[in-house]
Amino acid sequence: MEQHLDTQVQREIKKFSHEELKAITNNFSRKIGRGGFGIVYHGYLENQTEVAVKTCTLESTQANKQFLAEVRSLSLVHHKNLVTLVGYCKDGVNLAVVYEYLPRGSLFDHLTGKNSSFSLNWRMRLNIVLEAAQALDYLHTGCGMVHRDVKSSNILLGQNFEAKVSDLGLAKMFSADANSIITLSGTPGYMDPEYQLTFTLNEKSDVYSFGVILMEIVTGEPPILTARESIHIVKFIKQKLATGSIDDVVDSRFEGQYDMNSVWKVVELAMICTRDESANRPTMADVVMHLKDCVQIEEHRQRGKLQPSEKSYMNMSSISTSHSMSVSFAPISR
Structure with a gap:
């Protein structure tokens, strides 16, 4: 399933390395929230587009499954009132989802x-x-x-x-x-x-x-x-x-x-x-x-x-x- 997801997602969104995420988030310096499995950071892409980077810090089977589920779900759905997926990172134990930044909070x-x-x-x-x-x-x-x-x-x-x-x-x-x-x-x-x-x-x-x-x-x-x-x-x-x-x-x-x-x-x-x-x-x-x-x-x-x-x-x-x-x-x- 994981291999199939990687192949599918790579055709539609960008796959980031962990080093790229460090650059995007200025070494994960600005925390803007916390998700179910990790911290959410603010960042900028090379074109200065603002993004939110949701990390997955729990090294567990459940965390990995939920991470993969979110990547798959966001890559398959497209609606103006759903958060847009920009990319993801699956670099060894480093897992993260990169999506558009919404400045007004929740x-x-x-x-x-x-x-x-x-x-x-x-x-x-x-x-x-x-x-x-x-x-x-x-x-x-x-x-x-x-x-x-x-x-x-x-x-x-x-x-x-x-x-x-x-x-x-x-x-x-x-x-x-x-x-x-x-x-x-x-x-x-x-x-x-x-x-x-x-x-x-x-x-x-x-x-x-x-x-x-x-x-x-x-x-x-x-x-x-x-x-x-x-x-x-x-x-x-x-x-x-x-x-x-x-x-x-x-x-x-x-x-x-x-x-x-x-x-x-x-x-x-x-x-x-x-x-x-x-x-x-x-x-x-x-x-x-x-x-x-x-x-x-x-x-x-x-x-x-x-x-x-x-x-x-x-x-x-x-x-x-x-x-x-x-x-x-x-x-x-x-």
Whole structure:
């Protein structure tokens, strides 16, 4: 498999030596993050193009397999909202992936305040998750691939805050083996509960994880809230919605600059995405369609057709009782 991958990848992307990576990264002097198996460094190619170099420092069979999986996955997929693979290094024990550099960091950094220089408004958050959803839809429908580690820290942002999904190291093809039993992988807080119980993987596991991200962009909170006691964001929002109010969960950094209709729609979509049974979740194609509606609503507000103070409420019974796979949002009465 390894020999086949090397032959395949060499036809499409550049293979770097370890010495070349040392030159690109100025001897690995600037750390910009940490991946699952090593540190990520900033670097410049000879033409001064900025790149990120993700190293693999664990000399284990699992690390080697995941490295090879990421190289293979990135070399086979091409979408404007997926991180572009520039090259890779497999030089003895030195393993690394070289990909485009995204200067704005991750969605998670902005939501948690780690990147405090700029606060993402509601419209920007909607655009980011829409673009990320389009990338996942492409993986599912165009590539027959499950990402397996969808989370806000794996949504990277370009200079103009365009979103690109990264870290395909855990990705697995499911077109011919959709429900195979595999090793449990993912990140706590984002993992599909059905997958954790059954070890059965399909694309709806990504949908669950994406539903958690939708809750993050509404609340500005991480998947596991620890202010008083540890509580998962899905349970937290369900408790708030049980009172019929959503105001308490909306990120205060918005300062009221949003249309409540679009917020409700995103919350409802998030609740459907995070249903316990995967069969009752929408597809990523459905998610893309409804996020486009949410973006359009917010665009109308920003053009002055809706006032930020206007609030409306939808019947939440469809969230808690409906088990239909159809995802539809009726017009919200004012």
